[in-house]
Amino acid sequence: MSAATETVKSAPGSDELSRAQSGMDVEQGTSLWTDAWIRLKRNRMALAGGIFLVSLTLMALVTPWIAPYTYEGQDLQLGASAPSAAHWLGTDTLGRDLLTRIMYGSRISLMVGFLATAVALLIGVLYGTISGFLGGRADMLMMRIVDTLYALPFIIFVILLMVIFGRNLLLLFMAIGAVEWPTMARIVRGQVLNLRRQEFVEAAIAMGLSNRKIILRHLIPNVLGPIIVYTTLTIPSVMLLEAFLSFLGLGVQPPMSSWGLLISAGAESMEEYPWLLIFPGLVLSLTLFSLNFLGDGLRDALDPKASKD
Amino acid sequence: MLKFIIKRFAAAIPVLLVVTTLTFFLVRIAPGGPFDTEKAVSAEVMQALKRRYNLDQPVYVQYFDYMKNAIQGDLGPSFKYPGRTVTEMVKTGLPVTFELGVYAMIWALLIGVTAGVVASLRPNTAQDYVPMTMSMIGICLPSVLLGPLLVLVFGLWFEWLPVSGWDSWQHKILPSLTLGSGYAAYIARLSRGGMLEILSQDFIRTARAKGLSNTAVVFKHAMRGGLGPVISFIGPAIAGLLSGSFVTETVFQIQGIGRFYVQAAFNRDYTMILGTTVLFSVMIVFFNLLSDIMAVWANPRLKFETSKGAR
Numbered sequence: 001m002s003a004a005t006e007t008v009k010s011a012p013g014s015d016e017l018s019r020a021q022s023g024m025d026v027e028q029g030t031s032l033w034t035d036a037w038i039r040l041k042r043n044r045m046a047l048a049g050g051i052f053l054v055s056l057t058l059m060a061l062v063t064p065w066i067a068p069y070t071y072e073g074q075d076l077q078l079g080a081s082a083p084s085a086a087h088w089l090g091t092d093t094l095g096r097d098l099l100t101r102i103m104y105g106s107r108i109s110l111m112v113g114f115l116a117t118a119v120a121l122l123i124g125v126l127y128g129t130i131s132g133f134l135g136g137r138a139d140m141l142m143m144r145i146v147d148t149l150y151a152l153p154f155i156i157f158v159i160l161l162m163v164i165f166g167r168n169l170l171l172l173f174m175a176i177g178a179v180e181w182p183t184m185a186r187i188v189r190g191q192v193l194n195l196r197r198q199e200f201v202e203a204a205i206a207m208g209l210s211n212r213k214i215i216l217r218h219l220i221p222n223v224l225g226p227i228i229v230y231t232t233l234t235i236p237s238v239m240l241l242e243a244f245l246s247f248l249g250l251g252v253q254p255p256m257s258s259w260g261l262l263i264s265a266g267a268e269s270m271e272e273y274p275w276l277l278i279f280p281g282l283v284l285s286l287t288l289f290s291l292n293f294l295g296d297g298l299r300d301a302l303d304p305k306a307s308k309d
Numbered sequence: 310m311l312k313f314i315i316k317r318f319a320a321a322i323p324v325l326l327v328v329t330t331l332t333f334f335l336v337r338i339a340p341g342g343p344f345d346t347e348k349a350v351s352a353e354v355m356q357a358l359k360r361r362y363n364l365d366q367p368v369y370v371q372y373f374d375y376m377k378n379a380i381q382g383d384l385g386p387s388f389k390y391p392g393r394t395v396t397e398m399v400k401t402g403l404p405v406t407f408e409l410g411v412y413a414m415i416w417a418l419l420i421g422v423t424a425g426v427v428a429s430l431r432p433n434t435a436q437d438y439v440p441m442t443m444s445m446i447g448i449c450l451p452s453v454l455l456g457p458l459l460v461l462v463f464g465l466w467f468e469w470l471p472v473s474g475w476d477s478w479q480h481k482i483l484p485s486l487t488l489g490s491g492y493a494a495y496i497a498r499l500s501r502g503g504m505l506e507i508l509s510q511d512f513i514r515t516a517r518a519k520g521l522s523n524t525a526v527v528f529k530h531a532m533r534g535g536l537g538p539v540i541s542f543i544g545p546a547i548a549g550l551l552s553g554s555f556v557t558e559t560v561f562q563i564q565g566i567g568r569f570y571v572q573a574a575f576n577r578d579y580t581m582i583l584g585t586t587v588l589f590s591v592m593i594v595f596f597n598l599l600s601d602i603m604a605v606w607a608n609p610r611l612k613f614e615t616s617k618g619a620r
Contacts, residue, residue: 148324155553156570156589160582163574164335240451244556247453248571260453267457267560271465281454288449 036225036301046297049290056287060106069097071104072255080273089279093269098262102280105257109284112172112258113239119177120238121231124184129215129223131185132192143189146182154179158241162250172251176241180234187230191223225302232295236288243284259284314602321594328590329379333372336579362386362580375583384584389576395584398569403588405475406565409557410550412481413489417546420489421496422539426532428497429504440497447494456487456560473562480561488557492546496539504535544600548593 040046059066068088075095083090089098131142161175195201196219204214239259245251246260247267254261259280266277359365362385366374378385384395424440431437450458463483464472474480507513508531516526555567562568566585573581 148327155555156586159555159570159574160332160335160586163577163582164338236449243451243453248555248559250571250574263453263457267460270457270461274461277454277457277461281458284451284454285446285449288451289445292445292449 036298039301040297043297043300045293046301049293049297052286052290053294056106056290057110059103060110063103063107067100067103069100071100071257072096073100080269080276082273083275090273090275092265092276093273098276098279101257101262102259102283105259105262105280106283108169108252108256108258109239109242109260109287112169112176112242112252113235115173116176116180116238116242117231117234119173120180120184120234121227123177124181125188125220125223125227127181128185128188129192129219132189133196133211133215133219135193135196139189143186146185149182155241155244158245159248159250162245169252169256172242172245176238179241180238184227184230184234187226188223191226192219195219195222229295229299229302232291232298236291236295239284239288239291310606313605317598317601321598324594325587325590329376329587330372332583332586333375334368336583337368337371362388379584379587384587385580387578388580389573389578395580398581399566399584399588402564402566402569405563406551406554406558406567409475409481409484409488409554409563409565410547412485413492413550413554414543414547416485416489417492417496418539418543420493422500422536424493424497425500425502425539426504426527426535429501429508429535430527432505437501441501444494444497447490447497450490452487452491452556452560455490456483456557459483459487460560475561475563475565484557484561484563487560488550488554492550496542496546499538499542500536503538504531507531507535541600541604544596544598544603548596551592551596552589 040050073096075091078091078095080093080095081087081091087097087099089102091097092101127142127146131139134142158175158179161171165171201214201218204218209217242251242258243260243263246258247264249264252258252261262280263277263284266273266280270277356365364371375385382396384399387393387395387398390398421444424444428437428440460472460483463470470483471477471480472483475484513526513531516530521530551566553567554565555571557563558565558568559571566588569581570585570589572578573585
């Protein structure tokens, strides 16, 4: 994920940012966030991405109440039809309303994106913090494990898990999350390793605070910036993975719909009905676009140095 | 240098061992045996089948037998296609996947490096924004979408190129573009970043002050160092291309390893799944190793840092 770090260097105002960061300590924590928010607001693309994502999420949440049709409702007499007044985005080969299918699909796709990322986040942050905090041998061992995990063919493992334990949605979250956490762990560990040597942590240790409290109260809040940035960049890769799996028929199963599944179905009949491919594809691409722009924008705004790690 | 290589090789062995062992036992605990058919099979037939596939032994014996054979390149018989061995199928699929990966890499390097270098020459102008926006589109247009779109436009609407198969050179254009585009986008960003860093250094200013032409500065001086990140990305990228061609091979119906793997996943052809997983791991580990060695060879200081493999 280090590809986007270059943009930080050329971004205007990155020097004032580093000033803001060097002044960052416990009391001034809020000023960094206000600062970051001001900078984020200046980045039009990131803001547009954020607005798109928020509206998409809201729409996905209320879909059962606002969807024009039911998602499995078929109109076999109609069959596939081009976009019209009754069906804004047309219908698929079984006469199901495409707009409705996409709306319901976004529920699944976004849910996979968010939940799988949450799994990755939870494991990665805890693992990284513990590893960085303990240091020494434990750290070395824990990072060696992460290195080993990096060398595994992950997509293959996700497919393997899906084959063995059946294609259920919950497992899909877990499998994808389990695949995405090592990078997060690495980033967090790098940050914690730096924080560990700072006075306020040493003070906390000297005061006799338990490790658990130090980690939860002092360390994790201070690495929140990089965590937020990396989370925004993990969601698109997770959603991509879901689309991959569903496209291959190994992810979400019909009659449920997800964007990957809709694209896969659209690709089958694209010669006669190209809109069945183009509309779901457009939604997926726009979402990935927004997430990437928002992630890059947040990175510029929060300038996590560890993201290079 | 030799010591470094040996050390890295030694570190790779446990990784492969873990993958193989994990996969072996995962596959063993999977529900639904390979011989589950609608028809009831008599006990003797089942017994014979099990003996044929070495399943009548205790699990640990099976495991050691499998490992022994795997090291010698024998990945066992296919459960689904009687009479064919996994090694045989791999032998037919691997060259195709490899060829596809190499072409995709060539596309990715051609497009990516050009776009990145062009963008880095005038940062924050249109010359920067246009290729970088293109690269963002490349990242956000996943192969599940790009593949079908290319087929639709160039194969079905214009009818310029064939839409499936792997025979003539025309067949190879669309699949390798599909597979390579994401990597091209990433390489564009890497080379832009690397070039920007180099172009701001003193020796570049000196070169310009000497009166060297812009071409000489860019091609002779800046690119050598500026493309460092790209070079160290090639190894992981090849590993990724080889083990990431499922979608491309499925869209274009190419009989490569990726397609075999997906089919094996559907057919629950466990020996095939096991064999291909092991193969993929070996390839990933090998190419990561290769790129580590290349990176250290180019920059010996790296020897003391831990590597950051890609998946």
